[in-house]
Amino acid sequence: MTSGQSVAAHLSAPARLLPADPLVFREMVIDVVRAVQAQRPDGFLHLLYSPELADPLDLRDDIRREVGLLRREWASTYPQPDIDFARFLTLDCRRVAAYMCETDSALDDPLFEASITQAHAEAHLGVQAEPELGNDTPNFSPYAVCGWVATTQSAAELARRLQRCNRLGRLHHYHWLRWHNPVYHAALWPVLTSEQRRILLGDALWIAPGPLGRLHLYQADPQPADAAPLPLSFSLDKAQLERHRDAPAAVALARSWQAAEGDCPLPADALKRVLRHLDDARRLKLRGEDRQLYAGAMLRMAPGAERAAEWTSLLDRTVRGENKLRDGIAVLPERFWSGGTLDDAPFDTAPRNPPHD
Known part of the structure; x- marks a missing residue:
């Protein structure tokens, strides 16, 4: 070569x-x-x-x-x-x-x-x-x-x-x-x-x-x-500037995901996936910890679970300020997840198995 x-x-x-x-x-x-x-x-x-x-x-x-x-x-x-x-x-x-x-x-x-x-x-x-x-x-x-x-x-x-x-x-x-x-x-x-x-x-x-x-x-x-x-x-446009702001949180989420995976390497586009979910959370008008929890939950969620009525209803209530996303995630049925349960750490929603697109 x-x-x-x-x-x-x-x-x-x-x-x-x-x-x-x-x-x-x-x-x-x-x-x-x-x-x-x-x-x-x-x-x-x-x-x-x-x-x-x-x-x-x-x-x-x-x-x-x-x-x-x-x-x-x-x-x-x-x-x-x-x-x-x-x-x-x-x-x-x-x-x-x-x-x-x-x-x-x-x-x-x-x-x-x-x-x-x-x-x-x-x-x-x-x-x-x-x-x-x-x-x-x-x-x-x-x-x-x-x-x-x-x-x-x-x-x-x-x-x-x-x-x-x-x-x-x-x-x-x-x-x-x-x-x-x-x-x-x-x-x-x-x-x-x-x-x-x-x-x-x-x-x-x-x-x-x-x-x-x-x-x-x-x-x-x-x-x-x-x-x-x-x-x-x-100059950066609005979306690019938001990507700049999200970089540290996205890397923290990806590292939490990696810790859950142990010796299994993350896919090459892991950071891209996390950033995409943070973008989606912003469009849903989620803020602060709720944005990070949303991204982590989407990485860990079982295929199709993001369309379930329990999940969409939880997001609607969170956007309206009726509950915190963390509290709602804690009571979702086990069938929502690819494996495991949520802990109490800020970046605890990383998947135990590779995410599904």
Whole structure:
């Protein structure tokens, strides 16, 4: 298989499960990185890194590599040290340890191996930033290693590109779009238009460990030859912005589902399914916990049960404010469910068996 066929296969296939075995994990990442590098032979390989307060790879003060910081545009109004910002770091062994260069200056950079080890720890060993542990800047990213990017754009150029697209609204009424955070990116990418993807990434191929233990590969379609020049930034429509807001809750629900499944992997479209049910809950005018309970219940519900009179009546009463969805779900007959009973935890309605569409 040629390098072009290899990367095409990665792009067309569902996101691949990240192996628990660290050696197999490493081989998978290197295989995909080599494939995308071959598509940008004259480009750079950048590590997308979010140091948080823990900074597990000790890169806050790295001055040896080219760095592109993903600053907030309003950082002067809401001061924040540069050391906390996510960043692209250009992997280049010649600048940090020239004596280690053998065949590939990017892959021979010792940071590349260190980043794979950290990504494995975050994917399989529970080593993630958490505000409760005091090692995380709230709302940034639970991951330090957010991926590897092959592109002809420098670290600074790529950072400016994403930075132009990371804010919606005006001062004091804004939404910060966390493109570097795999939780948000995995939720938003499927609903972006081709033009939005081109504006966001340009020619970059982004390899990202996803929030549900899969390796994603993001690439925009090429710009048509007769197309008008692209704008520098874009806005999200209402549905896309709601998807951004729903991303953390959707990932939490999917992880609850995964915990119930044990060693059985979730389907590749698990996050898409959860987000679809959250969208449906919004259209039904359910709010707060009721939205999350609805999505979890729909994942766990037996085929056809969503059309049963007991369920539709329960939803109607909930929308009218006559009851809480949790109370109604607790008394639904066992035949409604694919297996098991509901607990009292906030995200307890994940299915014990794969959901039915």
